[in-house]
Amino acid sequence: MEAMACARIDCDVLVVGAGPAGGSAAFETASKGLDVVILEKRRQVGLPVRCAEYIPSQLVREVNLPAHIKIQKIEAMQTHMPDGEVVTTxxxxxxxxxxxxxxxLVQRATSKxxxxxxxxxxxxxxxQTVLARIRGRALRISPKIIIGADGPLSTIGSWIKSTNREFIQAAQYVMRLREKKTHTQVYFSQDIPGGYGWVFPKGDVANVGIGVDPGLGKRPKAALDSFVSRLVGxxxxxxxxxxxTGGLIPSGGLLKLCRKNIALAGDAGGLVHPITGAGIASAVSSGKLAGGFAWRAIAEDDIRLLAExxxxxxxxxxxxxxxxxxxxxxxxxxxxRGTHDLCEALKWGWVAFREYYK
Structure with a gap:
């Protein structure tokens, strides 16, 4: 699936990053007949996995996801409150x-x-030209449009002075479940400050993780180990x-997404929900949108259309x-504050409650 390296390449669209945003942008542009190049810094697409791996049913339909990629059907989310109350939605x-x-997603693009x-x-x-390094060798690429889909710490974002500055620090283990589940579980506790813990079932195992606000003084590994001890107990x-596994989740909201012939998509553009940390669906949507407007800008020979x-x-x-x-x-x-105050605040601050949407 990898192209042969060469010293210089001209292309219509350069997509940097082969995650959900990059794969979607590349498919959208390549399927319309544009010459598309994808750069991925890792040895394999998709690895290492830094994700709880849940996606909504609507996204499954949108990308026509093959059955073998759908591991576990989810019906509901259980929210475990600090005072022990459990709310199911x-x-x-x-x-x-x-x-x-x-x-x-990337194979769809390369097939086009x-x-x-x-x-x-x-x-x-x-x-004019992007300098890239492929296994230590220089590669020069001259694209008409660049789509930056290179994650939370985006190199492309730094080129247009638009980078994520607020993050949740996440850590995650894969562990065996005692019993299979058809619901995800979210836990709020003062031991997981500024975020939450999760148990996302995946057949006989689960992704067990936490996300914490680094400004509130709790180290991710310490928070995760404490959370795991509770779950084992x-x-x-x-x-x-x-x-x-572990990583950074942007939590500062939407960034400036365009400048001249450069657009940002997915995590690179801050397209992550600041409270839930959900970002796969918005990555696919933004990648598709970025690709669509890139095609229009090139087809109509008007780079200003990318700003749309x-x-x-x-x-x-x-x-x-x-x-x-x-x-x-x-x-x-x-x-x-105390448990009571935190519980009351979560009723307007967490997506499982009606008050959140008022």
Whole structure:
């Protein structure tokens, strides 16, 4: 699936990053006949997995997801409050095999002619040519449009001075479940400040993780180990840790997405819900939108049309993310208060409650 390396390439669209946003952008542009190049800095698309792996049912239909990638059907979400109350809400979706999901999206693009370069990192851009490094060798690419889909710490975002500055720190283990589940579980506790713990079932195992606000003084591993001890004690999971992972989740809301011929999508553009941390669906949507407007700009020979991508994303996401970020900021002080105050705040600060949407 990887193209042969060469010293210089001209293309219509350069997509940096082969995650859900990049794969979707590449498919959208390549399927319309554009010459598309994808750069992925890792050795394989989709690995390592840094994700709880839940996607809503609507996204499954949107991308026509093959059955083998859908590992576990989910019916509901259980929210475990600090005072022990458990609230159940409908949340139809699937736990997926995330690395296969990413591969599938990229394979759709390469089947339409997109060229994929693995172990290739974009280094710099002079306004005409992108300098990349492929296994230590220089590769120069001259694209008409660049779509940055290179994650929370985006190199492409730094080129247009638009980068994520607020993050949740996440850590996750894969562990065996004591009993299979058809619902996800979310736990709020003062031991997981500024975020929450999760148990997302995946057949006989589960993704067990936490996300914490680094400004509230709790180290992710310490928070996760404490959370796991609780789950083992409650008979939710077996004590053995099968896999470990972690990463940064943007939590500051939507960034500036366009400048001249550069657009950002997915995590690179802050397209992550500031409270839930959900970002796969918005990555696919923003990648598709970015690809669509890139095609229009090239087809009509008017690079200014790319700016309409930012307007479209703002219309879809800005109000939702801005409201969530405001609630997240207000919630921050409640982690230092008593259990009662935190529970009351979560009723307007967490998506499982009707008050959140008022």
């Amino acid at each position: 409908r949340s139809p979706g699937f736990i997926i095999d995330r690395d296969q999901f990413d591969k599938y 002619g997109a060229r994929l370069f693995l172990e290739t990192k974009a280094v710099s851009y002079d306004g 409650e008979g939710v999971v077996e004590p053995e840790v099968l896999k470990k 991508y930012e307007l479209e994303c703002s219309e879809f996401f800005f109000d939702i993310f801005a409201a969530a970020r405001a609630k997240k900021t207000l919630l921050k002080e409640y982690w230092q």
